[in-house]
Amino acid sequence: MSVIKVPSKITQSPFVTLVVRVSGGHDDSSSALTVRHGEQDIPCHKGSKVSSDGEDGNITLDCRFTLPATALKAPSQLSVSLKASHVFFEDYTFKAE
Numbered sequence: 001m002s003v004i005k006v007p008s009k010i011t012q013s014p015f016v017t018l019v020v021r022v023s024g025g026h027d028d029s030s031s032a033l034t035v036r037h038g039e040q041d042i043p044c045h046k047g048s049k050v051s052s053d054g055e056d057g058n059i060t061l062d063c064r065f066t067l068p069a070t071a072l073k074a075p076s077q078l079s080v081s082l083k084a085s086h087v088f089f090e091d092y093t094f095k096a097e
Contacts, residue, residue: 013067014066014069015064015067015096015097016064016065016094016096016097017062017063017065017094017097018035018062018063018065018080018092018093019062019092019093020060020062020082020089020091020092021058021059021061021091021092022058022061022082022084022087022089022090023057023059023088023090024086024088025055025057025058025086025087026054027054027056028054029052029054029085029086029087030053030084030085030086031051031052031059031082031085031087032051032052032082032084033050033051033080033082034081034083035063035081036078036079036080037067037070040068042066042068044063044064045064045065045066047064048062048065049062050062050063058090
């Protein structure tokens, strides 16, 4: 599991998109994203791709989510986790909407 640091400028907008890229996917690889504020999971919007199992090649995961009001006041409590097996982490980007 990796924890991705959220840039403080991102937490100034309630609507956020996270894109994570991994490579080297094959028949026994897997990856999954979760976003949390403190102990609470933040759900990704419908249409987000938050996991991959057995996908070949380069894989892009994305999570579009709305920050709770408490996260806008306490951004240090926001964390993103990537659980991955048999893939290589490439990069990630955040975009505030």
